[in-house]
Amino acid sequence: MSTWKCPKCGRSFRKEGQSHYCGKAPETVEEYIQVQEEDIRKPLLRVREAIRRSLPDAEERISWAMPTYWQGHNILHFAAQKKHIGFYPGPEAVEQFAEKLEALGYRYSKGTIQIPYSETLPLELLSEIAAWCRETGHHA
Ligand SMILES: [Zn+2]
Numbered sequence: 001m002s003t004w005k006c007p008k009c010g011r012s013f014r015k016e017g018q019s020h021y022c023g024k025a026p027e028t029v030e031e032y033i034q035v036q037e038e039d040i041r042k043p044l045l046r047v048r049e050a051i052r053r054s055l056p057d058a059e060e061r062i063s064w065a066m067p068t069y070w071q072g073h074n075i076l077h078f079a080a081q082k083k084h085i086g087f088y089p090g091p092e093a094v095e096q097f098a099e100k101l102e103a104l105g106y107r108y109s110k111g112t113i114q115i116p117y118s119e120t121l122p123l124e125l126l127s128e129i130a131a132w133c134r135e136t137g138h139h140a
Contacts, residue, residue, distance in 0.1 A: 002014075004016040004017065004018060006018075006020070006022065008022045009022045009023075009025070011025055011065055012064070012065075013064065013065055014064055018065070019081065019082055020065055021035045021036075023035070025062070025065065026062060027062060028060075028061075028062065029048060029060045029061075029062065029067040032062060032066075032067055032080075033045060033048070033067075033080075036080045039117075040080055040085075040117055043085060043117050043118075043121055044078075044080055044085065046121055046123060047078055047085055047087070047115070047121060047123070047126060048067065048078070049123075050121075050123040050124075050126045050127045050130070051069060051076070051078070051126060051127070051130045052069075053127050053130075054127045054128075054130035054131040054134060055069045055071070055075060055076075055130050055131075055133075055134055057071060058070055058071040058075055058134075059071065063077065064077060065079075066078065066079040066086075066088070067079070069130070071134075073139055074139060074140050075089075075130070075133050075134065075139045075140065076088055076089040076090065076093075076129075076130060076133055076139065076140045077140055081114075083116060083117065084114040084115055084116045084117060085114075085115040085117065085121075086112060086113070086114060086115075087112070087113040087114075087115055087126060087129075088111055088112055088113075088140045089111070089113070089129050089130065089132075089133050089138075089139070089140060090111050090133065090138050090139045090140045091110050091111040092136070092138040093111075093129050093132060093133055093138055094108050094109075094110065094111055094112065094113060096129075096132060096138075097113075097125070097128075097129055097132075100125060101113060101125075104122060104125070106122065111140065113129075
């Protein structure tokens with residue numbers, strides 16, 4: 001797995017030049033959401049709820065500097081990007097749901113789905129993807 005290390009705070013990320021908060025690293029998902037700009041906290045909280053509905057037994061933790069759902073391994077992550085929420089359920093999940101994502105007009109690439117910040121978040125779909133990961137064992 002290739003990683004990029006921020007020269008300022010020394011944390012490692014999966015994506016080169018990943019935008020992030022360079023202060024003390026958030027240690028919980030709550031802290032992670034709290035340090036974001038105010039206007040994106042609500043969509044992040046809603047995405048978090050949608051995931052937790054499907055993964056009630058997963059442990060919530062920060063991994064790769066992202067909110068992560070863990071149950072024996074990292075099941076999926078999400079992250080606050082500048083213009084969208086990154087949702088990372090693994091390449092198999094993205095492939096499985098590609099048609100639906102396409103139909104709804106969401107951008108995606110290998111293992112990554114981009115959810116623009118807006119009033120209409122695809123919460124049902126995110127729950128469905130998380131449940132699919134739980135049931136099939138595919139993961140980020
Ligand atoms: Zn940094």
